[in-house]
Amino acid sequence: MTEALDGAFKPKSVAIVGASRSPGKIGYEILRNLKEYGYKGKIYPVNPAAEEILGIKCYHRISEVTGNIDLAIISIPAKFVPEVIDQLGEKGTKVAVVISSGFSEVGNRELEEDLVRRAKRAGIRIIGPNVFGVLYSPSRLNATFGPRDVRPGNIAFITQSGALGIALMGWTVTEKIGLSAVVSVGNKADVDDSDLLSWFRKDENTNVVLIYMEGVVDGRKFMQEARLTTKFKPVIVLKAGRSEKGMAAASSHTGSMAGSDVVYSASFKQAGILRADNLEMAFDWAVAFSALKIPKGKRVVIVTNGGGVGVMATDSCEAAGLEVFDPPERLKKEFKRFMPEFGSAKNPIDLTGMATHEEFRGALRTAIRDKIIDCIITLYCETAVSDPMKIAEAIKEVFDISSKPITVAMIGGEDVSKAIDFLKEHGVPVYPDTERAVSAMAALAKWSERRSTL
Template identity: 40%
Template sequence: MDPRQVIERARAEGRAALTAPEGRLLCEAYGIATPGEGLAGSAEEAAELAGKIGLPVVLKIVSPDILHKTDAGGVLVGLRTPEEVRQGYDTILANARAHAAGARIDGVQVQQLVGGGGLEVIVGAVTDPTFGKVVAFGLGGVLVEVLKDVTFRLAPVSGDDALAMLDDIRAAEVLRGARGAEPVDRAALAALIERVGRLVTDHPEIVEVDLNPVFADARGAVAADVRILVGDRPEEVARLPREEILRQMTRIFKPRSVAVIGASAETGKIGNSVMRNLIDGGYRGRILPINPKADEIMGLPAYKSVADVPGEVDVAVFAIPAKFVAAALEEVGEKGVAGAVMIPSGFAETGNVEGQKEIVEIARRHGVRMLGPNIYGYYYTPENLCATFCTPYDVRGSVALTSQSGGIGMAILGFSRTTRMGVSAIVGVGNKADVDEDDLLTFFEQDDNTKAVAMHLEDLKDGRGFVDAARRVVRQKPVIVLKAGRTAMGARAAGSHTGALAGDDKVYDDILRQAGVVRAPGLNDMLEYARALPLMPAPQGENVVIITGAGGSGVLLSDACVDAGLTLMEIPPDLDAAFRAYIPPFGAAGNPIDITGGEPPATYENTIRLGLGDDRVHALVLGYWHTIVTPPMVFAELVARVVAEEREKGNVKPVVASLAGDTEVEEASEYLFQHGVVAYPYTTEKPVAVLGAKYRWARAAGLLR
């Protein structure tokens, strides 16, 4: 029977789950190996089937009304004689009727016993509310929900992604044959993962697939138990063509005119702050105050309605109460405005879901793209555009930052001011009723003013849309994400092990990594990554070398490198000898290279030049210890000069520094940052974490040799 017919029959009968024989039919259709088996309608028939299949066997109840067979006493394992099979048949039926007296029983499945010595793993798929069909792989068996050693990828899964899943679990070494055990057939296991991905992609009505256990060994992979849940076909997400998104976003970020609906001459009003920021920020386009009660605001002619404005309007900033927004948005739509910037709160975030639906419908009907509602506005410094009621900002740079929260947006602003981190854009997305992160990524992807994108998000409206956009952007520039809600909120109620394992953050974590996104563990991390990554050249390989003036710092820096997923280079003999020529006899070569604390500036210079000049070294981590012999600013000026000179020669590598000492190391760290070397005082972890983030992006972008 065709798989679609099997699924349609189950749904026509009102069933949410396929029976085991039906699940086996789907597995056969997709080349998923299952044990030899048959369906018995009597004890004698069960014994005959066992003889044909080969003893020992497993017996399982087959009932559309009993999903969890083990809980119903509906599974018996290791029956070795025909008589044991007959008795087992009767026992299983009795257990099933005691568990659910009215359950429909199709019979008893007689299955070949597999798994002698094989490793138990789980392969499955769930329908995630954010990302759609997601494939899971991990350790299986009865401890699967206890260990939770599982990883996820978007379906369908490519061969490379399937193989990567095998290495992504904590027990990956077991698959490779730990302690002399025979390794599993990785190709067969990866193929099984791929086939599950194709199955759920081809049949969207499949809600969950749970193959547990799958017995994997050197000869292949066999799914001993199959559980498949079915339901309604998910709604397809409507997406605009990329060219259309880009056209709209370009008008929003590079507008020729901005109307302020609710503009005010009264200090303290949001409409006044927006006007003041547009004017004082130096925006060069037309600024159009809209206020039915004013003829002039802040020296500019005011209009009763946006409809009264002569010529085109690209952006309308709303600074009016929520109850007036819908009517004003109709006028904006009729005017042909490209973007509506919805500062007002009072929509879905306060429970006014219907009000938000209304303005979304109006915007879509007119083709208006809407930022918000419930946002602080947005900045785009190349156009001197401060369309916000918050502090104006004029430090141009190459980082675009977005936030779903106004408070986080202000933290972004404060950090960028304090550190003088120039930005290309700061954007509030708020409720994301319309414009979301993938729309913004589509613009930043082709924006020459943006070299890195950092995003704070609490959720994603369209996970697959985000992944598609992020994958494109990551090829050229880093995408950094701070995902709020990192702690487990509890697994969703589900009818399978796979569903129970699909905690929200684990799925987010794996799929963001699949997209090549650099995930930041906290707000300061996101901001530091955004500040530092554009300054650092991309590494060309994995070899990291630590040069330190303090043995204690070297140990901590080594630990930090391991935590950040970096590879400490095994120093070859000739390079080891070259380093030893510059350090005192009581220093230590190897990696870390400890030049000791009493060395003059020349020792730092010689060892750093050597590391930068050797093609086998791909990145340097410097550990500085404050001494009178080499004071902090002497160290900083020396490092900046040496790095600049070596880059002129073509020795372009990332260099990060950790500075320990008195307060002078703060000024030295800032000096290094200003000269393209990422440096932090009083910490060994932060510079290495930033370097690790750069490496994660470089790997995702395919830049490493």
């Protein structure tokens, strides 16, 4: 059944049922996003009172549309949606994204059940209701009323929260995080996280799946699909509703069936899912995975120009399960080539505050060549003797030729911020503090370990 979801992400035609002529209205913004993001398929705005919107011919009713409609985006009052589903069934529609609210999330379960019943009869998969749309960057499809300028990438983001999902779409742009897809699932009346995991598992444009969820519809089905997916691709879940009141809030928000948080955590671990504690952590991990470099083990080397941050990173690594090992003498000898006599090659590899981009480049090249090292954490503190941009360029140069994962923390002022932006632009997992760089590396190692046991 997941093949039907091709219609959601790779449609040849899209109808906007409830397209509007008024800027600021959902039906207008979705149509504008679809057009301006560069979708090349056929677009059919449906509005009984309009002849043209944004230069695109409008249709007064669905029956007037010539040809099939692969994907329908529905933004009309809830009570009219089931009838529209019947009409779409006659147009060969594969998927309908129901933007409209007013279903089970407000206690109107009968209307939602009628919607699903008619959709099944018509052979249509329903995403929603109560959603903000879908985006798939490889198809240049932005059928949402969120930001238009989402950066293409390889992270698929599934969200049960509409407002949060829209906000995070915009945030990923400013953070230079690329997305392959964004799917707002809302009430999950039909298509749920399990269906989407099955589809993204086979999607060559997606390398990591990140899910914000408040509850699951069918726990057994979800864990089965997650277990199959995590053998090939990491799945990161941010599960809200940990507390009793949080679970109650989740239930009233999307009508979710929330369960024991302890049960969720245990099930996630068994299925190979990585559970993040917060949004920052979830996206930090996703960015690290998007670089497609997975460690073979937990043996980490820390390369730094600051002793203090090296100590902090060591503490964080130990707490996160990474092994900050003592390098053999032959390796220490190699590292000592890139530091003054008062430097340290014990691990952390302290190049000292005198280090320039040349020393960083040499030490990192040494680290990626040695088989005893599984992964590398690079820490830079701004000094007067080093140029942050040159440091960033040296890190990128080594990162590009490394088969081992490298995460980076850069700490400093305005010049460091520019260097961080440079690394983000080139797909290097970089963070503004040591804790986040370590956390991201630990997630890579944890998934590598869990995958081997599935």
